[in-house]
Amino acid sequence: MYIVTAKEMYDLDRYAMDEIGLDGRLLMENAGRAVADQIESELSLSDGILVLIGKGNNGGDGFVIARTLLQRGYDVTAVQMVPSSKIEGDAAYHRKLLLSMGYSFVQYDGQESLEKLCDQNSIIVDAMLGIGVKGEIRSPYREAIQTVNASPTHTISVDLPSGVPADEGVEVNQAVKADRTVVIQYPKLSAYFQYTATFYGEWKTVDIGLPAPSQHKRSFYGKAQVQSTFPTRNSFSHKGKHGKGLVIGGASTMPGSVGLTSRAALRGGAGLLTLATVPSVIQALASSTLEATYISLQDLNGYILDVKGLDLSYDGIAIGMGMGRHEEAVQVLQKVLQKASCPVVIDADGLYALEKDTSILDDRDGPSILTPHPGEMAHLLGVSIPELLSKPFAYTRSFAEKHHVFIVLKGAFTIITNPEGEQWVTDTGNPGLAKGGSGDALSGILLAYIMQDQTIGDALCNGTWIHGYTAELLTAERHSEHDLLANDIIEGLAQTYRTLSL
């Protein structure tokens, strides 16, 4: 499922009309009918429906919704928010159609009467503002949004909750807090965006017959994509086929994180796994992580001093977990990135070391994969966390394109970006993952997947999706978000694979 900006949606609309010859009035009919079908699934004939109709094409959809539900026998009150003279184009056509069929609407005449209408009806359909919203919300929408939000009546928004912009980087000053949103054709960026997603309530898309964008820029990555791209292991598989992975990290005070990464890589399906770390970490882990092999690195005060002589001919490497923020960590990372030609996952203290000099990414032979949380990404970019979170898609894309890297920006919506700037969003997971160690487990899963038979982009999407889905499965059954630990996720992978028949 594609995710679009307002401009991309308008471009598609124009293409459909100018190149394909789809009439705009037909698209509006399709949109209104599809939304009406969705709304109808929640209705009984005795329900009163209030449709709030704005000036633009979102309002045009509203006219179609009102007419369709009236024709089907529902008790509909349509309120036109602006004077008739202001309604133009396709919306004016559908306004006329409503009247020609013998139905009528009422003209908005202030907050007080709207309040009454909201209370008298069982459902409010918000078709006031769509993707054309710009700047501070003006009258009469400002007051109408306040009234809708103050009313307990169930609210369904059309395309977007009125006042919510389609794009990132735009502040929401006032918007409808919808219970549900019926999104037209493709979800807009703001549906996947921390500050605006909550306005949508539960949402669903409806197809109105628009073509797919000609170029893939962004899309949602869900269960169907995981099931169609996840590699199978056939009966002739041998351990070498599934990848020889190397984990580099750990310090005497932080043995756990590389342990989690290694075990997650093994449970994730890595064929062979080697952990290169300081001697004390090997002592701490050797008896619990039996399937791994170990390489002892030179240490200084419990930290990795050097990777001199370390063979880097693996199928994939993960570096940085629990490595520490000592001075030598920077050289350790640099040497690995320069010498290794395989894909390298850089996480945690590896990202901290990278901040000192991001140019080391630029002339690598193999792919680099960065797995930051917003704090780490903000540091790499040299911006504040709120600034990053106001435009997470744009910021990560510019960094990925500039340094030619893959980025997995972790969050409630994880954004995966490839070096060409294409993006995918996964939405699995829950607050149970907001704990130390869950990032280490994710790095291990990603390391395992990038060594399997799938593209790196799919491997990263599959890994983040499965990591989050496992948390959801576990908290639905034997765990809660309070007690869930990274190790539970690793052990829970078995259940995910079996549930999904992977």
Ligand SMILES: NC(=O)C1=CN([C@@H]2O[C@H](COP(=O)(O)OP(=O)(O)OC[C@H]3O[C@@H](n4cnc5c(N)ncnc54)[C@H](O)[C@@H]3O)[C@@H](O)[C@H]2O)[C@@H](O)CC1
């Ligand atoms: N492919 C498409 O693009 C389609 C779009 N459709 C609908 O059309 C909508 C987009 O239509 P429009 O471009 O007319 O945009 P809107 O319906 O969002 O309306 C924009 C108008 O609202 C007013 N407005 C904007 N910002 C405001 C503010 N801050 N305060 C007060 N008034 C403000 C302005 O008068 C502006 O002209 C979509 O969201 C969707 O619902 C559908 O009808 C079918 C196809």
Ligand SMILES: [K+]
């Ligand atoms: K709307």
